[in-house]
Amino acid sequence: MAVDVVAVCGSLRRGSYNRMLLGSAIERAPDGLHVEELPFRGWPVYDGDLEAEAYPEAVGRAKERLARADGLLLVTPEYNYGVPGPLKNAFDWLSRPPRETPLIGKPVGTIGASTGWGGTERAQLVWLYSFRFLHMPSFNRREVHVSMAAEAFDESGRLTNELFLKDLDAYLAQFRDWLEGLKRARR
Amino acid sequence: MAVDVVAVCGSLRRGSYNRMLLGSAIERAPDGLHVEELPFRGWPVYDGDLEAEAYPEAVGRAKERLARADGLLLVTPEYNYGVPGPLKNAFDWLSRPPRETPLIGKPVGTIGASTGWGGTERAQLVWLYSFRFLHMPSFNRREVHVSMAAEAFDESGRLTNELFLKDLDAYLAQFRDWLEGLKRARR
Numbered sequence: 001m002a003v004d005v006v007a008v009c010g011s012l013r014r015g016s017y018n019r020m021l022l023g024s025a026i027e028r029a030p031d032g033l034h035v036e037e038l039p040f041r042g043w044p045v046y047d048g049d050l051e052a053e054a055y056p057e058a059v060g061r062a063k064e065r066l067a068r069a070d071g072l073l074l075v076t077p078e079y080n081y082g083v084p085g086p087l088k089n090a091f092d093w094l095s096r097p098p099r100e101t102p103l104i105g106k107p108v109g110t111i112g113a114s115t116g117w118g119g120t121e122r123a124q125l126v127w128l129y130s131f132r133f134l135h136m137p138s139f140n141r142r143e144v145h146v147s148m149a150a151e152a153f154d155e156s157g158r159l160t161n162e163l164f165l166k167d168l169d170a171y172l173a174q175f176r177d178w179l180e181g182l183k184r185a186r187r
Numbered sequence: 188m189a190v191d192v193v194a195v196c197g198s199l200r201r202g203s204y205n206r207m208l209l210g211s212a213i214e215r216a217p218d219g220l221h222v223e224e225l226p227f228r229g230w231p232v233y234d235g236d237l238e239a240e241a242y243p244e245a246v247g248r249a250k251e252r253l254a255r256a257d258g259l260l261l262v263t264p265e266y267n268y269g270v271p272g273p274l275k276n277a278f279d280w281l282s283r284p285p286r287e288t289p290l291i292g293k294p295v296g297t298i299g300a301s302t303g304w305g306g307t308e309r310a311q312l313v314w315l316y317s318f319r320f321l322h323m324p325s326f327n328r329r330e331v332h333v334s335m336a337a338e339a340f341d342e343s344g345r346l347t348n349e350l351f352l353k354d355l356d357a358y359l360a361q362f363r364d365w366l367e368g369l370k371r372a373r374r
Binding site for chain 1: 322323
């Protein structure tokens with residue numbers, strides 16, 4: 001049974017290490033796991049008035065895509081020891097009406113990369129708060145924290161650090177198995 | 188399929204509202220859910236030297252009991268906006284060698300009571316950090332935060348506030364269903 005995952009990469013920057021990490025995850029996804037980016041470029045900063053007056057169509061389409069997915073993968077930078085505003089803004093849009101949010105109960109995992117030592121460890125923990133609010137089962141079996149990211153990727157943007165590759169491959173395989181188990185249980 | 192849960196109540200105080208909450212949870216556990224207290228009274232404050240020289244037998248017995256359980260329920264006070272030291276100390280002992288810790292991968296839930304408005308909301312979020320480290324699936328579907336606890340229990344220590352009773356009953360029923368699903372998946 002194949003599982004379908006949508007991934008949201010928290011950085012819009014062209015040279016983003018998190019974007020490179022997502023690219024490597026897509027490329028290395030094992031059999032039975034499909035990983036596809038859910039882009040949020042162009043989504044406005046959340047504003048309740050805007051929501052009431054001109055609901056962004058792109059958000060509606062993303063909610064429909066997310067609703068069909070078996071799981072969500074957040075590829076998260078860490079800003080100021082916390083979750084990054086751009087990714088939280090996208091997540092917050094996805095959590096809003098009109099339709100019931102597809103985030104509720106959606107199985108979720110996080111991975112991330114940073115140029116420092118922590119590899120987004122703190123941001124990944126803070127995400128757990130929001131997952132709890134939305135009753136999202138959180139994948140807690142493996143972790144991927146790509147630290148010192150400037151040395152972890154090659155010039156073409158592929159993850160090359162052996163340790164992190166091992167982490168990523170193990171993460172993807174176990175994330176797939178976990179999602180497959182949840183999908184089976186829902187049937 | 189019945190599920191067996193051990194519960195650790197974070198407060199040692201005789202008149203503890205969290206102890207009352209645990210009592211009510213035990214009493215109101217629905218069919219198919221057995222809730223039993225795992226006491227930690229008398230466990231020493233963790234000390235690596237003590238651990239090496241005189242490992243507390245009570246901790247070893249608690250680890251064996253926990254290993255047999257289908258799930259863990261933490262009944263947690265909140266101290267200084269965080270997890271309470273006594274309960275964290277018990278949790279830390281349970282996480283230590285000699286044997287592999289039975290906490291790893293153990294499904295877990297939290298409930299709590301406080302005399303203020305928050306009902307241990309903050310402490311319950313901070314617990315998520317440690318659950319992640321130990322690969323513990325966290326029950327995220329329902330929450331129990333008994334606030335203004337001095338008015339929520341009767342003189343005999345039973346939870347009587349109607350709203351919190353509804354929360355607790357729904358929590359226990361869904362916690363049971365969730366644990367049963369996980370147990371079935373392991374077979």
